Amino acid sequence: MTISEAGKRSGCSPPTIRYYESIGLLAPAERTPKGRRTYGWPDVSRLTLIRRARDFGLSVNQVRELLSAADGPGDGCAPAAAIIEEQLRAIHARRTELRLLETTLQAMLNRCNATCGPGGAASCSIFEDIAIPGPGSRTKGNAS
Amino acid sequence: MTISEAGKRSGCSPPTIRYYESIGLLAPAERTPKGRRTYGWPDVSRLTLIRRARDFGLSVNQVRELLSAADGPGDGCAPAAAIIEEQLRAIHARRTELRLLETTLQAMLNRCNATCGPGGAASCSIFEDIAIPGPGSRTKGNAS
DNA sequence: CTAGCTCTTAAAGCCACTTTAGGAGCAACA
DNA sequence: TGTTGCTCCTAAAGTGGCTTTAAGAGCTAG
Numbered sequence: 001m002t003i004s005e006a007g008k009r010s011g012c013s014p015p016t017i018r019y020y021e022s023i024g025l026l027a028p029a030e031r032t033p034k035g036r037r038t039y040g041w042p043d044v045s046r047l048t049l050i051r052r053a054r055d056f057g058l059s060v061n062q063v064r065e066l067l068s069a070a071d072g073p074g075d076g077c078a079p080a081a082a083i084i085e086e087q088l089r090a091i092h093a094r095r096t097e098l099r100l101l102e103t104t105l106q107a108m109l110n111r112c113n114a115t116c117g118p119g120g121a122a123s124c125s126i127f128e129d130i131a132i133p134g135p136g137s138r139t140k141g142n143a144s
Numbered sequence: 145m146t147i148s149e150a151g152k153r154s155g156c157s158p159p160t161i162r163y164y165e166s167i168g169l170l171a172p173a174e175r176t177p178k179g180r181r182t183y184g185w186p187d188v189s190r191l192t193l194i195r196r197a198r199d200f201g202l203s204v205n206q207v208r209e210l211l212s213a214a215d216g217p218g219d220g221c222a223p224a225a226a227i228i229e230e231q232l233r234a235i236h237a238r239r240t241e242l243r244l245l246e247t248t249l250q251a252m253l254n255r256c257n258a259t260c261g262p263g264g265a266a267s268c269s270i271f272e273d274i275a276i277p278g279p280g281s282r283t284k285g286n287a288s
Numbered sequence: 289c290t291a292g293c294t295c296t297t298a299a300a301g302c303c304a305c306t307t308t309a310g311g312a313g314c315a316a317c318a
Numbered sequence: 319t320g321t322t323g324c325t326c327c328t329a330a331a332g333t334g335g336c337t338t339t340a341a342g343a344g345c346t347a348g
Binding site for chain 1: 224256260
Binding site: 146147148158162178179180181 | 325326
């Protein structure tokens with residue numbers, strides 16, 4: 001199978017597949033005599049697993065851990081579950097953050113509609129609302 | 145005020161402030177005779193607005209639009225409200241995505257606990273669950 | 289044989305910064 | 319007066335996870 005076929009079946013673009021190979025998520029692919037990469041079904045499975053894990057918001061390093069748990073000797077259950085639990089917590093936290101953000105932004109819009117409404121204020125209330133000092137922390141831990 | 149004082153009051157680090165200046169979110173700061181940047185309260189306000197807008201998930205370009213609406217002639221209400229509405233929609237969509245992700249991951253964990261449970265399977269069910277082809281779309285539009 | 293696709297590599301670009309390197313200044317204390 | 323330890327400056331490189339570009343080679347259908 002060519003790289004683009006493997007890509008279509010797994011949902012990764014050819015450059016992404018080459019990138020994954022370059023960072024060691026995939027073993028170097030076999031090559032035709034002319035130097036083109038060839039892939040088989042196990043490669044497609046691995047690529048699909050990688051893409052889905054990325055879709056779930058896992059970092060490439062977490063995917064790496066997941067793969068080494070899958071490749072390792074045992075059933076890999078404990079490390080895999082740990083990674084998923086970690087991601088669940090991260091997603092939950094992010095959801096809470098976003099819920100708060102949504103509420104705040106909606107309130108800003110409402111106030112704008114109420115006060116700036118028909119006549120037009122000197123300056124829209126949105127600017128005041130955004131510029132209140134608020135929580136001092138830039139968001140660091142993103143559940144992507 | 146020195147750059148680090150302005151940073152403390154606005155919640156931006158000095159390198160970030162210099163970066164904002166370099167990309168034109170801030171006019172070049174005034175300098176002391178020795179070449180050090182000095183800031184006043186209007187700069188702190190502007191920086192606070194920028195940081196808060198970034199905390200709300202706006203991109204730097206959206207912040208740029210917001211600032212030019214604020215700097216512009218009118219009250220800036222319409223463009224500002226449009227940006228906030230856009231962001232509200234993005235956040236809402238992202239929340240829906242994350243809710244789905246959370247459900248899926250939780251189901252994977254539950255199945256792992258049920259099937260891999262005590263005896264240990266040959267291979268953890270999580271790997272099967274992740275590697276099902278699933279939706280083919282990598283997440284592009286992120287409400288950060 | 290040629291047109292238009294895919295493949296190859298290496299390098300640069302993206303976003304929004306952060307970090308590092310190397311050098312200079314400034315404030316406080318002995 | 320020194321000197322210690324902070325802050326400041328610039329320019330450049332690093333981060334993550336790719337995507338895009340450039341320049342060239344090969345493959346396939348008409």
